[in-house]
Amino acid sequence: MNEIIKVASAQASPFFLNKTKTVDKACDLIKQAGANNAKLVVFPEAFIAAYPDWIWLLPNSKSNELNQLYIELVKNAVTIPDDCTKRLCGAAKQAGIHVIIGLNELNSEASNNSLYNTILFIDDKGITLGKHRKLIPTGGERLIWSQGDGSSLNVFNTSIGKISGLICWENYMPLARHALYSMGTQIYAAPTWDKTANWISSMQHIAREGGMFVISCGMVLKKDDIPAEYDFKKLYPLDREWINTGNSCIINPKGEIIAGPIEAREEILYADIDLTQITSAKRIFDAAGHYARPDVFKFTVNRKTNNNIDITD
Numbered sequence: 001m002n003e004i005i006k007v008a009s010a011q012a013s014p015f016f017l018n019k020t021k022t023v024d025k026a027c028d029l030i031k032q033a034g035a036n037n038a039k040l041v042v043f044p045e046a047f048i049a050a051y052p053d054w055i056w057l058l059p060n061s062k063s064n065e066l067n068q069l070y071i072e073l074v075k076n077a078v079t080i081p082d083d084c085t086k087r088l089c090g091a092a093k094q095a096g097i098h099v100i101i102g103l104n105e106l107n108s109e110a111s112n113n114s115l116y117n118t119i120l121f122i123d124d125k126g127i128t129l130g131k132h133r134k135l136i137p138t139g140g141e142r143l144i145w146s147q148g149d150g151s152s153l154n155v156f157n158t159s160i161g162k163i164s165g166l167i168c169w170e171n172y173m174p175l176a177r178h179a180l181y182s183m184g185t186q187i188y189a190a191p192t193w194d195k196t197a198n199w200i201s202s203m204q205h206i207a208r209e210g211g212m213f214v215i216s217c218g219m220v221l222k223k224d225d226i227p228a229e230y231d232f233k234k235l236y237p238l239d240r241e242w243i244n245t246g247n248s249c250i251i252n253p254k255g256e257i258i259a260g261p262i263e264a265r266e267e268i269l270y271a272d273i274d275l276t277q278i279t280s281a282k283r284i285f286d287a288a289g290h291y292a293r294p295d296v297f298k299f300t301v302n303r304k305t306n307n308n309i310d311i312t313d
Contacts, residue, residue: 009249011248011267041100044246071184100189103120104145117137124158133146133148187212227304253282
């Protein structure tokens with residue numbers, strides 16, 4: 001395992017509620033990052049095929065409009081595996097790069113009509129390592145996404161180190177973070193919709209707390225990126241250009257920003273990271289090591305899948 005590697009944060013806009021075109025774009029960006037010698041590229045939260053921003057605009061009384069938008073979101077959601085994930089895996093293999101990408105995932109193990117906010121992990125051989133489903137959607141997101149369970153709290157051992165991730169505001173859950181710290185994560189992805197200064201300061205804190213590298217990747221989206229056919233678009237202020245400006249960045253184990261943040265443009269952000277900095281940072285403070293104090297604190301994680309069906313013959 002090389003100690004110094006190049007990583008990337010793909011701050012990009014999806015083709016709004018168009019899964020096919022968004023996967024095409026993701027594959028192109030994967031190949032571009034690989035051509036620039038990156039060994040890992042992280043994409044935004046819900047990149048395939050849109051973050052459902054209408055939840056912050058439309059009241060629940062607008063049932064007809066909300067139903068139609070949900071139908072479109074389900075149509076453009078991903079099943080793991082399916083043709084979309086196969087194409088992403090093929091691009092990762094061709095480029096020789098690890099990929100962490102946010103998507104809307106169907107609950108294919110049950111009704112196939114509920115959604116999860118999921119990040120998919122693919123290695124540089126094009127093999128699906130696993131996925132993580134957001135544990136708790138935030139605010140209005142709860143009207144769209146189901147709750148994930150502890151079975152998808154994972155750290156994946158790869159040729160570039162141990163990688164993991166949490167999605168947007170579940171990064172504010174201390175115990176979820178500690179679970180990943182305890183599994184030895186070294187490179188921690190944080191796909192997000194949050195673009196605020198508070199978010200970036202939290203990412204700096206998490207990098208320092210966990211003694212690891214953090215790759216924060218936000219989506220950029222203009223009002224003009226939303227097709228005119230979606231009436232909720234009219235609810236944004238007339239003079240508003242950007243719905244989300246991204247502010248992606250890469251942070252070292254000292255909590256220092258080493259690339260970015262980049263705002264209001266599409267760009268792949270790169271940084272060279274030195275994994276020996278993790279050991280250096282943890283000499284003084286190791287949250288899951290000499291600072292864990294298991295004699296004082298007891299920590300358990302329920303890693304069982306929360307199945308809602310048990311079929312027996």
